Amino acid sequence: MLISSSFGPAAGKDDFVVATDPVRSGVSTWLRLHTYNVRICHWINVIAGGYLLLSGIHIFLDFPELYWGHTGYQGYPAIFKLSDWGISWDEAGEMGNRMWGRNYHFTFAWVFLINGMVYAAWNLWTGHVRDRLWPRRDELSSARLRDELAEQMRWGSPARATATSYGTLQKVSYVLMIFIFVPVMLLTGIAQSPSIAAAWPWLLDLFGGRQSARTLHSIGTVLFVLFVVVHVLEVLAAGAVNRIRAMITGRFRVPEEAQ
């Protein structure tokens, strides 16, 4: 039941809860792992991100080609055609509903944006970003990263199940997601809007044109899917029930190996 102070830098005496575990004999130790803000923002993000992905796929399927520059239309030289991958234009069109897609994409873009701004403002203010999310200088040495990557590749690694602070790779990927990926997705998204492009023509110059922005936005979608897949696999590897419960209730049962 002794918990090293390296678990959760913000851990004060109130952060530990000792309770009887009805399943296992004896007593378990619980740790308050995720704040209200992180938990609420996380699940709103799951809903908004899910809708953004689904509606984005619908929009794409209605015009399943990608181009580079300002110009791109059926018959213009494309850099990606879904028909090259065995799904014809007509088949894709039947699967995609761009009206539904547009309505929900722009609705959940607002949900995602407002939620993200609340998350960022709150966690920059409280120091969560600085204390728990931002990688420390010593964590970024190549030797340390190499070790962590090797550890990461072992599916049943015990360190995963007991970890109550973010690993370096986790920190790096979350910081890149929040402060690089999301802003780029936002900007490549709005660069496609004729009204915003009129107000901020530098967006077109930044990405090289509306079609380039659309292509980068689509590549970003693939990266987002990869992120979600790895994230979910990591949760499964690190003890799905305990991890998901912690993200819902905030309380993490410290596994016995760590006690």
Add this chain to the structure above:
Amino acid sequence: MSRMTADLTRTTKPGGAISRRRLLATGCSDAFRPPVIRGGLIGAADVLTMSTTRWLLTDQPLAREYTRADIAPDFPTWGQTNPSDEVYQQHLSEGFANWSLSVGGLVERPRWFSLDELKRLASRTQITAHVCEQGWSAIGEWTGAPLAQVLEAAGGVTPDARYVVFESADGWYESIDMFEVVHPQTILAYRLNGDDLPVGNGAPLRLRVERQCGYKNIKFVSAIRVVDSVAGIRRGTGGLSSDFGFHWYGGV
């Protein structure tokens, strides 16, 4: 001349910008919300989207204009490319010599314009990107009469004018608000890349509203009507695309 008419005249001068305050003063606070707000979260997002982008456009910037070198080699045709309407086909066979545009509703002198009369109005030529909501975009050189000029030639709009409704020969209709009407790049185009507007692109006349998606750029325009409300027109949402369920505001 009414206040709004005076504003239309002023604001169509080259380089003229209208302040948000002026638009508000002339009853153009419609600029921040669609004529019909949909229910639920989608409706809230519609208003957020429209008010945010219109706030960014407060100074009425022009949509980017490109050079001749950027013009698409074969400007696409999409959707309706040749209305089967008998009257339209008759006009087409006559080279639109007997075609005319009806301009009515809340204008001081409702009237008809032949194609020649429209071409005699001061014209504007702009090389812009057509941005389709489906995902494609193509650059073309459009020449036409600024919509504000056309309304001015019909005596100007009355003070209660809020929307301009466009009817097309294929039965389509769309509407735009005064914020878009007074914009210098909002033109009724009769030429594409120096030639008469091809049938596939909406001959003889189509709307160019450069800061909105393709679906608002209605083709085959046959009548325009200035109204104080879109209620009572078809399903009452202010356009066929919004009747279907698209957002009335095509700015994103």
